[in-house]
Structure formats: structure tokens, C-alpha cells
Amino acid sequence: MTTSTSVAPKESVPVQTLMPRFAYNKSQLNERLQKQLKDAELKFVTAGSHSFNALENGGVLDLVQTAIDIGAQVGKLNVRDIFYGRKTIRGEAISKFNHFSTTIRQILDEPIKNHCVAATCDMWTDDYMKRSYLDFTVFWTNDKYKLSHCLLRCKHFPEDTWVMPSSAPIVTDQGSNMVAAFNITEEARIPCMAHRCNTTLETAWNR
Helix, strand or coil: CCCCCCCCCCCCCCHHHHCCHHHCCCCCCCHHHHHHHHHHHHHHHHHCCCCHHHHHCHHHHHHHHHHHHHHHHHCCCCHHHHCCHHHHHHHHHHHHHHHHHHHHHHHHHHHHHCCCEEEEEEEEECCCCCCEEEEEEEEEECCCCCEEEEEEEEEECCHHHHCCCCCCCEEECCCHHHHHHHHHHCCCEEECHHHHHHHHHHHHHHC
16 A cells, blocks of 8 residues: 655745844834944943843843833833832742742642642753753643643752762653764663653644
8 A cells, every 4th residue: 555645835934034023123213222222232231241142032122111111101211210129029029929839739739639730850051151950840731631831940950969870870852862962972861751652642643
């Protein structure tokens, strides 16, 4: 028995859509204001020791947009007169965290009773400081099979905690980079059953 498949031709994507929106759409500002804004962004990076990527961070852009919206409503203000600062925002963060902790406990109560909760740990490194972190995430479903997830804990994972027994087995997914890395070092690698099941089910559903 033979089978045949046909692949639909890919539509060409205009170059314009691939360009970051920061590369154009500055026509609303005259040259003087453009220079003023560029100087302010440069000062933010250099004086504050921020990465250039921070200029395109969604949180920074939302903060600036909020300031623009407030100025449009009440007029020109001195930001030092309205900005809350570290102490107030630290307290706000603690308040939000406590509220979030209470809420997530209530949300997870029913899925836990129904045995519809799974948890996973993940290691990642930030792009700027190159520090490693270990996070703990939970996944759960409701009676309508809606999958949700939430990060419960994230902790700095310093280099000295990487010390492991020489015979410790390591479990990874089937990513080509992981497989190739362990082939080079000839270390024992155990395939992750959860990843294999997920790949199998995803492939079956897509077909």
C-alpha cells in the first residue's frame, strides 16, 4: 500500500512584518524629540546598567505607556512627584504575593482532590547576568479538560550546588542538543517518560 502527501505552498511573508516595530513608526516625533528620547533610552541603559534588551521589555514599555496616558489626562507632571519608588512597590509586591498565594491554594484545592495535578522542575539561565535558577511549576486541569499552569517557586541555583555524585543518572527530553551532548561525554542519560508520552500523544492528535 502506498500513500502520498501534498504540501501546500507557503505564502511569502512580507519583509515589513518581520521587522521589529521599534525599527520604524517614529514619524510622530520631530527630530528634536527623537534625539531626546534616544538620549533618555541610552542613559537608562548605561547609567542603570541595564541590558539593551530591557528597552524592548514589555514591563518597561507598559510603565512608559502608563506614564504617557496619565500625562495626557492630567497634563505635564514631574515624575518624581508621582512615582511610588522601591519601598512602596516592595510592599505592594508582598501584598500581591500574599493575595496570589491564597488564591492559588483555593484554585488547586479541587484539582488536588481529583488527582488532576502534576508538577515539574526546570532549570534556566537569565540572558543578562547568566545566573541559573531552579523553578517549580504545577499543571492542572478542570472538568472541561482546560490545562492551566502556575509557577510556585523560583530560586537562585548557585554554581556550587551543581556538585553531584559521579554515578548520578540524568533524565532529559529527546531534544537533539541533549542527545548529542551526552553522546560526546558518554554519560548515562535516561529518557524522560513524561516527554515521550507527550510527544506520542501530540503526534497522534496532529495526525
